Amino acid sequence: MVRPEEEIEVTVISREEVVTFPKIATPVINVLVTYVSMGLPPATVTIPKDQWTLEYEKRVIREDIEARLKREVQTYRV
Numbered sequence: 334m335v336r337p338e339e340e341i342e343v344t345v346i347s348r349e350e351v352v353t354f355p356k357i358a359t360p361v362i363n364v365l366v367t368y369v370s371m372g373l374p375p376a377t378v379t380i381p382k383d384q385w386t387l388e389y390e391k392r393v394i395r396e397d398i399e400a401r402l403k404r405e406v407q408t409y410r411v
Contacts, residue, residue, distance in 0.1 A: 335399055343370040343394055350382060368394055373401060 335341060346367045352360050362382040369375045378393050 335402060341370055341395060341398055343368050343391075343398075346375060364390075366390055366394065370394075370398055371402075373398070376401065
Protein backbone atom coordinates (compact mmCIF):
# COMPACT_ATOMS: atom_id res chain seq x y z
CA MET A 334 0.00 0.00 0.00
CA VAL A 335 1.16 3.53 -0.72
CA ARG A 336 1.40 5.96 2.18
CA PRO A 337 -0.40 9.30 1.60
CA GLU A 338 2.83 11.29 1.90
CA GLU A 339 4.72 8.99 -0.47
CA GLU A 340 5.27 10.28 -3.99
CA ILE A 341 4.63 7.89 -6.86
CA GLU A 342 6.59 8.18 -10.11
CA VAL A 343 4.34 7.92 -13.15
CA THR A 344 5.14 7.85 -16.86
CA VAL A 345 2.31 9.09 -19.07
CA ILE A 346 2.41 7.11 -22.29
CA SER A 347 -0.34 9.02 -24.09
CA ARG A 348 -3.17 11.51 -23.81
CA GLU A 349 -5.88 11.06 -26.41
CA GLU A 350 -9.10 13.01 -26.86
CA VAL A 351 -12.11 10.82 -27.57
CA VAL A 352 -15.63 11.97 -28.41
CA THR A 353 -18.47 9.94 -26.90
CA PHE A 354 -22.21 10.35 -27.07
CA PRO A 355 -23.75 9.47 -23.69
CA LYS A 356 -26.95 11.12 -24.95
CA ILE A 357 -27.92 11.09 -28.61
CA ALA A 358 -26.63 14.19 -30.40
CA THR A 359 -24.77 15.36 -27.27
CA PRO A 360 -21.05 14.90 -27.79
CA VAL A 361 -18.75 14.76 -24.78
CA ILE A 362 -15.00 15.03 -25.16
CA ASN A 363 -12.92 12.92 -22.76
CA VAL A 364 -9.18 12.74 -22.33
CA LEU A 365 -7.90 9.18 -22.07
CA VAL A 366 -4.62 9.19 -20.15
CA THR A 367 -2.58 6.00 -20.39
CA TYR A 368 0.17 5.64 -17.83
CA VAL A 369 2.54 3.11 -16.26
CA SER A 370 3.92 3.12 -12.72
CA MET A 371 5.41 1.04 -9.91
CA GLY A 372 5.84 -2.13 -11.94
CA LEU A 373 2.11 -2.21 -12.68
CA PRO A 374 0.92 -2.86 -16.21
CA PRO A 375 -0.22 0.18 -18.19
CA ALA A 376 -3.64 1.57 -17.32
CA THR A 377 -5.92 4.24 -18.72
CA VAL A 378 -8.01 6.78 -16.81
CA THR A 379 -10.78 8.86 -18.34
CA ILE A 380 -11.13 12.57 -17.56
CA PRO A 381 -13.78 14.88 -19.02
CA LYS A 382 -11.90 17.43 -21.13
CA ASP A 383 -13.63 20.36 -19.45
CA GLN A 384 -12.28 19.13 -16.07
CA TRP A 385 -8.77 18.23 -17.24
CA THR A 386 -5.85 19.96 -15.56
CA LEU A 387 -2.47 18.47 -14.79
CA GLU A 388 -3.25 18.57 -11.06
CA TYR A 389 -6.59 16.82 -11.59
CA GLU A 390 -4.89 14.22 -13.80
CA LYS A 391 -2.32 13.54 -11.07
CA ARG A 392 -5.06 13.08 -8.48
CA VAL A 393 -7.07 10.71 -10.69
CA ILE A 394 -3.99 8.63 -11.52
CA ARG A 395 -2.96 8.40 -7.85
CA GLU A 396 -6.48 7.27 -6.88
CA ASP A 397 -6.38 4.69 -9.68
CA ILE A 398 -3.01 3.33 -8.53
CA GLU A 399 -4.20 3.11 -4.92
CA ALA A 400 -7.33 1.23 -6.01
CA ARG A 401 -5.29 -1.14 -8.21
CA LEU A 402 -2.89 -1.93 -5.37
CA LYS A 403 -5.82 -2.93 -3.12
CA ARG A 404 -7.10 -5.55 -5.58
CA GLU A 405 -6.69 -9.19 -4.70
CA VAL A 406 -4.15 -10.95 -6.91
CA GLN A 407 -4.65 -14.58 -7.89
CA THR A 408 -1.96 -16.95 -9.00
CA TYR A 409 -2.74 -20.45 -10.27
CA ARG A 410 -1.54 -23.07 -12.75
CA VAL A 411 -3.44 -24.10 -15.85
